[in-house]
Amino acid sequence: MTVQTKPNKVIVCEGNEAAARGVALARPDVVSVYPITPQSSLVEALSQMIADGELDAELINAEGEHSVLSSLQGACLAGARTYTATSAQGLAFMFEPYIRAPGLRLPMVLGIVTRDVLSPQCVWGGHQDAMLVRECGWIQMYCETVQEILDTNIMAYKVAEHPEVMLPVNVCHDGNYLSFGIARCELPEQGLVDDFLGPKSINWHVALDPERPMAVDPLTGGSNNPGPAMFVRYRMGQTESMGRALRVISEVHTDWGKRTGRHHAPLIEEYRMEGAQVALVTIGSMTGAAKDAVDAARDSGQAVGLVKVKTYRPFPAQAMTKALANVKAVGVVDRSVSFAWNGGPVYQDTLTALALAGQRLPIQSMIGGLAGADITQEHFERAIARVFGLAKGEGSTETHWMNEKD
Amino acid sequence: MTEIRIHGRGGQGTVLASSVLAQALVEEGKYVVAVPSFGFERRGAPVAAFLRVSDREIRAMTNIYHPDIILCIDPTVGRTVDIFAGMGPGGTLVQSTKAELDAVKLGPNVAKVGLCDAVTIALKIFNKPITNSVMLGAFAKTTGMVKLDSLKAALETTEFRDAGLKQNMDAIAQGYEGTIVHTVGGHA
Numbered sequence: 001m002t003v004q005t006k007p008n009k010v011i012v013c014e015g016n017e018a019a020a021r022g023v024a025l026a027r028p029d030v031v032s033v034y035p036i037t038p039q040s041s042l043v044e045a046l047s048q049m050i051a052d053g054e055l056d057a058e059l060i061n062a063e064g065e066h067s068v069l070s071s072l073q074g075a076c077l078a079g080a081r082t083y084t085a086t087s088a089q090g091l092a093f094m095f096e097p098y099i100r101a102p103g104l105r106l107p108m109v110l111g112i113v114t115r116d117v118l119s120p121q122c123v124w125g126g127h128q129d130a131m132l133v134r135e136c137g138w139i140q141m142y143c144e145t146v147q148e149i150l151d152t153n154i155m156a157y158k159v160a161e162h163p164e165v166m167l168p169v170n171v172c173h174d175g176n177y178l179s180f181g182i183a184r185c186e187l188p189e190q191g192l193v194d195d196f197l198g199p200k201s202i203n204w205h206v207a208l209d210p211e212r213p214m215a216v217d218p219l220t221g222g223s224n225n226p227g228p229a230m231f232v233r234y235r236m237g238q239t240e241s242m243g244r245a246l247r248v249i250s251e252v253h254t255d256w257g258k259r260t261g262r263h264h265a266p267l268i269e270e271y272r273m274e275g276a277q278v279a280l281v282t283i284g285s286m287t288g289a290a291k292d293a294v295d296a297a298r299d300s301g302q303a304v305g306l307v308k309v310k311t312y313r314p315f316p317a318q319a320m321t322k323a324l325a326n327v328k329a330v331g332v333v334d335r336s337v338s339f340a341w342n343g344g345p346v347y348q349d350t351l352t353a354l355a356l357a358g359q360r361l362p363i364q365s366m367i368g369g370l371a372g373a374d375i376t377q378e379h380f381e382r383a384i385a386r387v388f389g390l391a392k393g394e395g396s397t398e399t400h401w402m403n404e405k406d
Numbered sequence: 407m408t409e410i411r412i413h414g415r416g417g418q419g420t421v422l423a424s425s426v427l428a429q430a431l432v433e434e435g436k437y438v439v440a441v442p443s444f445g446f447e448r449r450g451a452p453v454a455a456f457l458r459v460s461d462r463e464i465r466a467m468t469n470i471y472h473p474d475i476i477l478c479i480d481p482t483v484g485r486t487v488d489i490f491a492g493m494g495p496g497g498t499l500v501q502s503t504k505a506e507l508d509a510v511k512l513g514p515n516v517a518k519v520g521l522c523d524a525v526t527i528a529l530k531i532f533n534k535p536i537t538n539s540v541m542l543g544a545f546a547k548t549t550g551m552v553k554l555d556s557l558k559a560a561l562e563t564t565e566f567r568d569a570g571l572k573q574n575m576d577a578i579a580q581g582y583e584g585t586i587v588h589t590v591g592g593h594a
Contacts, residue, residue, distance in 0.1 A: 012429040012438070012560075124444050145467075177467045182425055182440040184432045288465030372444045374469045 009187040015146045015178035018185050019085065019111055019171070020045035022153030024055045025193040026109075029080035032060035032068045036090035037123045038175035039113040043085060065094035069110070073097055076106045077216060079202045079209075081157065085111030087175060088129045089118060095133070101168045102137030102238060104217060105203050107160035108168040109153065110138070114284070114335075115175040116371050124372025125175035127284065127336040131345045137238055139169040139245055140313040144287045146183040148264050149173045151256060154193055158252045161201035164244045170313075174285040174335070176372050181285070188260055196259055242314040249311055267316035269308040270323050272298055276305030278387040279324055281332040283309040283346050286368070286375045290333070293380030304384050309346055317353035324354065329362045329391035331383050333402070335369040343367075343399045362390040368402030375402060407464070408551070410457040411473035413489045414480045417449040419538035422564070423479065424455035427542060429560035430552050431459050439464045452487045459551070475549060476513075478502060479541040481525060484511055500548045500585075502537050507588050515591075520548025522585040531577050532569050539574040543581025554582055 013021070019042050023031075031050065033043035049055040058075075062068040065086055072082040086094055091112060101108055116126030130140060139159060143149045149171070156169040173179060206216050220231035246267060253266035269287075272294055273279065282290045287308045297304045307323045309316075324330055332351075334344020341348055343365030351363055366383055368375040379402050389395040410427075414420030421442040428438040436459050443454040456470040471491075475498045478489050490497075490513025497515045502524035510521060522544035524537035531540075539561070546552050561574050 010432065012425070012432045014425075145465075174467075176444050177441060180421075180442050180444075181467050182428050182438070183464075184437055285467045289468050291465050376468050376471070377466060 009189070011185050011187050012182060013146065013185055014041065014180050014182050015143075015149050015173050016042035016113065016180070017045050018146045018150040019153050019173065020049065021187060022150040023083045023109070023111075024049050025188065025190060026083075026154050026157045026197060027055075027081065027194075028057050028083040030058045030060065030072060030075040030082050032062050032071045032075075032082070032084050034062050034065050034068050034086070034090065036065075036087050038115055038125065038179040039085045039087045039090070039111070042111065042113060042179070046083070065090045066096060069094045069097035069101070072108060073101060073104065073106060076108055077104075077206060077208045079200075079207055081200050082108050083110070085113055087113045088115040091129045091133065092117065098133065098138075099136050103234060104206055105166045105238075106168055106206070107157075107166055107201065107203060109156045109160055110168065110170055111153065112170050112172045113175050113179045114172050122371045125177060125179075125335075126370045126372070127172070127174075127334070128370075130170060130172045131336040133170075134313055134345060137167065137242070138313065139165075139167055139242070139249075139311070141169065141171055141249070141311050142284045142309065143171065143173040143178065144285055144308065144310075146178065146181060147185050147262065149178060150185055150187070151260070151262055151264060154188070154196070155252050155256050158197055158255075159245065159249050162248045162252075163201065165241055165248050166203050167238070167241055167245065172284070177285045186260070186262070192259055196256065245314055246311070246316055265308065265310055267311045267319045268323060269310060271306040271308065273305035273307065273323055275303050276327055277303040278329045278331075278384070278391050279305045279307055279327045280380065280383060280387065281307045281309065281330060281346060281350055283312065283333075284335060286333060286335065289375060289377045290380045293377045293384060296377070296381065297384050302384065302388065304387070312346070312349075315349045315353065317349075317356065320350060320353045321357035321359055324350075324359065324361075327361065329364075329387050331364050331366050331387040331390075333366045333368055333375070333383065335367075337367060337370075362397050364390060364397045365399040366402055367399060370403065373403035373406055379403075407458060407460040408475065409470045409473050410459065410475045410477060411470050411489075412455040412457065413476065413478045413483050413487060414453055414538070415449075415483055416451045416453050418479055418536055420453045420479060421455050423477075423538035423542055424457050426539075426557065426560045426564055427457060427545070427552065429563070430556035433556040433559055434552065436460065437462060437464050439467060441467060441469060443469065452483050474498065475500070477541060477545050479524065479537045490514070490516070498549060500541065500545050502541055502544070507590075512590065517589065517591045518548065519588045519590055520544050520585045521588070522581055524581060527577065527580045527584055531573050531580070534568060536568055539577035540581035543578040543583075544585040546578075547582045547585040548587050554578060
């Protein structure tokens with residue numbers, strides 16, 4: 001699949017292969033896999049690298065996703081750097097160990113190749129799977145390009161293993177458009193990645209160490225000792241670390257940018273926001289077409305900008321409200337649904353952040369790209385027109401379904 | 407920016423062709439993004455792949471609705487799919503067919519046509535009507551967008567399920583040789 005075309009190692013590959021190559025450069029000790037659409041070619045690529053001796057890691061072909069993540073938790077507790085990836089129903093079957101990892105403070109990296117969840121039957125891209133687990137305590141970063149997938153998978157280990165974070169990380173990339181989308185991609189040198197990541201950082205607080213035998217994951221809560229206070233301290237520690245993760249993610253992206261020349265926005269990316277009267281908020285691979293639509297609108301004199309969410313958990317509320325401080329209306333485009341609010345999850349977070357900052361302005365949830373639906377430049381041009389309408393007090397802020405008639 | 411839509415049927419290697427073409431174009435210093443259409447890949451069912459080529463970075467990861475070039479690697483898929491949908495004036499068609507130009511279905515905006523009897527060539531080389539590599543040669547001849555050497559370099563790193571590297575190299579070369587290019591409509 002891959003051709004190295006230049007001395008600086010330019011490859012052409014799909015997003016799933018880019019993820020596999022990024023992970024391999026991070027040298028995981030244990031990789032545990034179970035295939036599912038659209039993740040399969042990712043774990044096939046990793047399995048092939050291990051079979052070929054290109055990646056020196058233990059491969060566990062588990063009987064299902066619950067065992068995949070459970071086996072990796074054991075490996076992580078024993079001090080291994082681990083990796084797996086999944087999608088949709090696979091993530092659902094993984095849920096029990098998934099929800100346990102953040103409280104155990106395991107610095108794991110788990111790729112979510114995003115896909116809409118059943119029912120109705122659908123194997124195509126949407127963010128519903130990753131969004132359904134947004135409150136579980138994992139850090140979540142969403143990629144826009146094939147290159148960003150490769151780079152973010154490497155950076156994810158540095159974030160997860162940072163002593164001030166020690167939390168598991170989801171690197172999310174869009175099923176279909178990114179998983180199978182092929183693009184030019186720069187492959188960093190192994191030495192550069194080794195130097196960037198430094199020695200593997202193990203969470204010794206929970207490590208299974210024969211020299212220091214200890215109980216891991218103690219029983220907390222209840223009316224007797226140790227009582228709920230211990231549980232509360234664990235929870236507070238998790239949320240404090242999530243807060244610190246925002247700074248660490250920024251530092252790690254800056255470091256990576258200096259070493260590679262590839263500066264990905266760590267929390268949010270502000271695109272043509274200078275002097276913008278209205279803004280779109282986007283997440284994931286849709287952003288490319290949205291930027292093209294913003295350029296076209298700017299060319300015709302319309303002052304519109306765009307804010308892309310890279311880090312979704314923890315939510316970069318301050319960065320978001322600062323970016324939207326001077327606009328008169330916002331349209332937030334989600335690739336998934338919040339059933340509680342009849343809108344999108346990113347919309348909900350943006351709304352909350354703006355409300356906390358005391359910024360009152362018309363904001364509309366726009367839901368697109370479900371079930372692999374294409375969100376084209378034309379869709380975004382119509383979205384921009386809609387948001388300009390809101391700024392003038394025209395139109396409703398009720399949720400808009402972008403692909404309702406596609 | 408040039409937008410290319412590849413049409414074929416499941417089992418012919420349509421998506422693989424888009425990958426090889428993408429690699430070859432990157433080899434020549436271009437920026438390329440290729441996105442396959444999504445469906446269950448049943449043998450014989452119509453499939454498509456979308457390829458954008460530019461001298462600058464490409465951001466849109468979307469399907470293609472207004473192709474400049476249509477590469478159709480199957481002789482009959484045009485009967486069930488409107489392969490010309492959305493094509494603007496001055497378009498190029500690269501078509502796998504045994505037929506002469508006057509018997510080939512052309513969209514209203516096609517200005518340049520490359521015809522290649524890819525099935526006959528593929529049967530000779532592979533004993534199977536797998537036309538993807540042959541039609542990449544036809545694409546190179548018709549459009550002049552990519553060199554044969556770049557396609558061959560891309561093939562060298564590609565894994566094929568149904569044939570070896572040498573056969574695919576031959577297929578590209580014979581596809582190139584066997585393609586006749588016509589100008590029609592006069593505004594190419």
